Amino acid sequence: MLIDPILGASHKRRPAAVLNHYAKWKYLVLIVTLIIMALSALPTWFGEDSAIQIPASAGLRLDSQAIATTLQQHQIALKRLDASAQKTLVVLDDPQQQTKAKAVLAGYAASPDKLALALTPAAPSWLLNLGFSPIKLGLDLRGGVQFLLDVDVMPVYQQQGEALTNGLQEFLRSKHLPAVTVRTLNDASLQLNVTADTSSAIRSFLTAQYPQWQVRHDGEQLLLQLIAKEQDNLRNETVQQNLQIMRSRIEELGITEALVQRQGENRIRIELPGVQDPAAAKDVIGATATLAFYEVSPRSVGTLSLPDNQGRRVNVTKQPVITGAHILDARSGAGEMGQAEVNITLDAVGGKQMTAFSKSHLGKPMATAFSEYARDAEGKLTQRTKVISVATIQSVLPERFRITGVGSHQDAQQLALLLRAGSMTAPVTIVEERTIGPSLGAENIHNGFAALALGMAVTLLFMALWYRRLGWVANVALLANMVLLFGLMALIPGAVLTLPGIAGLVLTVGMAVDTNVLIFERIRDKLAEGRSLAHAIDRGFDSAFSTIFDANFTTMITAVVLYSIGNGPIRGFALTLGLGLLTSMFTGIFASRAIINLAYGRNFSRDVRI
Amino acid sequence: MKLSFSNSWRYACSGISVVLMVLSIAIIGWKGLNLGLDFTGGVVSEIRIDKQISATEMRPLLQQAYGSDVSLIAADEPGRWVLRYPAAAGDTTPPSLAQILSPLNTSLEVLNTSIVGPQVGAELAEQGALALLVAVICILGYLSFRFEWRLASGALFALVHDVIFVIAFFALTQMEFNLTVLAAVLAILGYSLNDSIIIADRIRELLIAKPQTPVAEVNNAAIVATFSRTMVTSGTTLMTVAALWLMGGEPLQGFSIAMFIGILTGTFSSISVGTSLPEWLGLTSEHYRPKALPETP
Numbered sequence: 001m002l003i004d005p006i007l008g009a010s011h012k013r014r015p016a017a018v019l020n021h022y023a024k025w026k027y028l029v030l031i032v033t034l035i036i037m038a039l040s041a042l043p044t045w046f047g048e049d050s051a052i053q054i055p056a057s058a059g060l061r062l063d064s065q066a067i068a069t070t071l072q073q074h075q076i077a078l079k080r081l082d083a084s085a086q087k088t089l090v091v092l093d094d095p096q097q098q099t100k101a102k103a104v105l106a107g108y109a110a111s112p113d114k115l116a117l118a119l120t121p122a123a124p125s126w127l128l129n130l131g132f133s134p135i136k137l138g139l140d141l142r143g144g145v146q147f148l149l150d151v152d153v154m155p156v157y158q159q160q161g162e163a164l165t166n167g168l169q170e171f172l173r174s175k176h177l178p179a180v181t182v183r184t185l186n187d188a189s190l191q192l193n194v195t196a197d198t199s200s201a202i203r204s205f206l207t208a209q210y211p212q213w214q215v216r217h218d219g220e221q222l223l224l225q226l227i228a229k230e231q232d233n234l235r236n237e238t239v240q241q242n243l244q245i246m247r248s249r250i251e252e253l254g255i256t257e258a259l260v261q262r263q264g265e266n267r268i269r270i271e272l273p274g275v276q277d278p279a280a281a282k283d284v285i286g287a288t289a290t291l292a293f294y295e296v297s298p299r300s301v302g303t304l305s306l307p308d309n310q311g312r313r314v315n316v317t318k319q320p321v322i323t324g325a326h327i328l329d330a331r332s333g334a335g336e337m338g339q340a341e342v343n344i345t346l347d348a349v350g351g352k353q354m355t356a357f358s359k360s361h362l363g364k365p366m367a368t369a370f371s372e373y374a375r376d377a378e379g380k381l382t383q384r385t386k387v388i389s390v391a392t393i394q395s396v397l398p399e400r401f402r403i404t405g406v407g408s409h410q411d412a413q414q415l416a417l418l419l420r421a422g423s424m425t426a427p428v429t430i431v432e433e434r435t436i437g438p439s440l441g442a443e444n445i446h447n448g449f450a451a452l453a454l455g456m457a458v459t460l461l462f463m464a465l466w467y468r469r470l471g472w473v474a475n476v477a478l479l480a481n482m483v484l485l486f487g488l489m490a491l492i493p494g495a496v497l498t499l500p501g502i503a504g505l506v507l508t509v510g511m512a513v514d515t516n517v518l519i520f521e522r523i524r525d526k527l528a529e530g531r532s533l534a535h536a537i538d539r540g541f542d543s544a545f546s547t548i549f550d551a552n553f554t555t556m557i558t559a560v561v562l563y564s565i566g567n568g569p570i571r572g573f574a575l576t577l578g579l580g581l582l583t584s585m586f587t588g589i590f591a592s593r594a595i596i597n598l599a600y601g602r603n604f605s606r607d608v609r610i
Numbered sequence: 611m612k613l614s615f616s617n618s619w620r621y622a623c624s625g626i627s628v629v630l631m632v633l634s635i636a637i638i639g640w641k642g643l644n645l646g647l648d649f650t651g652g653v654v655s656e657i658r659i660d661k662q663i664s665a666t667e668m669r670p671l672l673q674q675a676y677g678s679d680v681s682l683i684a685a686d687e688p689g690r691w692v693l694r695y696p697a698a699a700g701d702t703t704p705p706s707l708a709q710i711l712s713p714l715n716t717s718l719e720v721l722n723t724s725i726v727g728p729q730v731g732a733e734l735a736e737q738g739a740l741a742l743l744v745a746v747i748c749i750l751g752y753l754s755f756r757f758e759w760r761l762a763s764g765a766l767f768a769l770v771h772d773v774i775f776v777i778a779f780f781a782l783t784q785m786e787f788n789l790t791v792l793a794a795v796l797a798i799l800g801y802s803l804n805d806s807i808i809i810a811d812r813i814r815e816l817l818i819a820k821p822q823t824p825v826a827e828v829n830n831a832a833i834v835a836t837f838s839r840t841m842v843t844s845g846t847t848l849m850t851v852a853a854l855w856l857m858g859g860e861p862l863q864g865f866s867i868a869m870f871i872g873i874l875t876g877t878f879s880s881i882s883v884g885t886s887l888p889e890w891l892g893l894t895s896e897h898y899r900p901k902a903l904p905e906t907p
Binding site: 140148150278430431432433434435436437439440443444447448450451452454455456458459462463466499500502503506507509510511513514517518521524525546547550551552553554555556557558559561562565566567569570573574577 | 790847
């Protein structure tokens, strides 16, 4: 009989002394986590102010005092002015006046394009100095313009095909073999009609020189296709190059918070918060183009007639001398006399072609034509070509040469950028465009948070009434959950709060209490079975855990799927939903247990009602 | 809270669920979905103009500029309108709204504009369907790993039931089915399972604890045991979604309505078909009895 209680105790493996007890370090972890997250969530509470950022290099002719009075004259309310040696930050009271304020101040700047629209956290500086920042808001909450660009890589593949064709024909000529006809198919693969005696020579040439092409033999024909890995490489390079170009172009627009991001295989997403006029942004982004140098022809028959900037027609030969694909680099610079010029570097093949052409066309004009692509109603690409400059060839041009007489330094910069972009033959088109007015963004924030507040209030009230004695624990856990969620959203780099994201927050509020509800219901069951409160708590938490885990896991699956497949706003929803599940598990199980242990952990009475 | 739950009640509810599901499928087939801009491509603009201007004044001007496919819907605030028309052909930029509406002498504020290319729309639709499929497959995998297949099939059937019912609601009312609504449908996927799993968990627990009890009784007991929890959680979630519906404004309307219906049917289906189907498929406590290890490894 003496043995019995000992066996019982060892079977439980938990002496009664440590029932409902959390070690001190657990409380420490909990409290430190909550404090850090609260600090991290705080800046979001203060929000962000619209500002104009003026770097010293903009050469503004106004000092701080003058800026204030100038803005006052234009009825623009100023909130704050941070001036440092490198830059001045003009913080505005009304975000709606941001564009206007920029326009006003730009009038006093030596280089107006250096002025940038910016957002600056409104939180006190000690908080920001700790390294905390507000949650990033999505465009649907902030207002702005969003573009989705499609990079068409097919021309890049075709260009590879052309290079191969040229190389092959040259090889055949050098070996005195008959030329073969090459057909380019729609998917950028090549079809060669070969005869039996040339076939093997061609094939060994191709394997030696063009290993990135896969050769298939099909009767009298050879089918050539870029191997998948090479296609991926080319596509990646092209999209990366486009991303780079877009970034540098958008820098010129003067938006500090702009986002340029690759989406999927060959898409680029551009988000320009604060921009209200998509047209200006579109001009800069949509200018993606290709470029070619043409011989200007005096005849009008058998030539291309292209318009120039003034709308005059310029007749050029059908075949370009070289295409932009051969441009390795283009930089604007100042010549000996200080005039603007563009320095161009060609690749070896292009350089050879250019040298040969300029030798035979000294003193004759050469046109630089610039082509833009646009998609028509059927989604087909159409090309518009324009002559941007006609220059006379002064001397034999080597691989490196310069174009002068291109206008101002700014024009030269623009041309250099276009030339660099022109070296990319992949046409880029805008396939999606969304503009959200700033007032609508503010309205969305207001509505979203009103819904969150109401949802919170109703849930807190309900829980307090329904589970009286334990309800306050659930409510503290829910509040802690919100603090953690906001704190995490602000901490995670790349996390963006969108309107569906707020919906996810509201949904989280409703679902987060589920964890507590499950535990409390189990505790009620155990109490009904006649256990004391302390034991019911212990058993209740244990038995509810696997259910909680199962239930949350499936929602987690959908959140992860949504996050990985969805885009923009939907991602925001998936993020708050998924993070909300994690934080609700943390607060619902860990935090509320910590509280309950302190409050009721030693309560062994059997006639408690909860 | 003591509840008696009889078999006939549960079977009747299951019957209703099945009838509703058949009806829903018929409605989806008959009406089809009013797909939003996200999936079809085109242009949607939201504008605010002077309150006294009516649709009949605006429509001819808009049709002249954008073609006959313009749809003009009044938003809930007077003077606020949503325009929808197909994307302009090629690089011809259509005249701005300010120009088009200038004969009406009105103030004009463009609140937002979305232009989605037809190609992107098709892709988004494809992606959405893929997301739905992937989510269902992942959940299936998890369920079959965690529960016995009969029990899992009940949860799965309840889930399909909920999703179809929500989609049918959107087909019937012809409310716009856009990306946010799709997100709601996916969230319902997770949520509906939530309820089913909690009941299934209890069923499993009871089957292991009391192997002698008939399955129908176990099911009833499990429903009763979890009923209070089901009601509280569904209740709080419904309340917050209702808050979203009331205060969230136009852009979240579709989302909150879808969630609201999804939670209602999710709760209902987890109690009705979610438990009855495993019973019909012949679930017994045998399936949860620890198996003897095979004698040969």
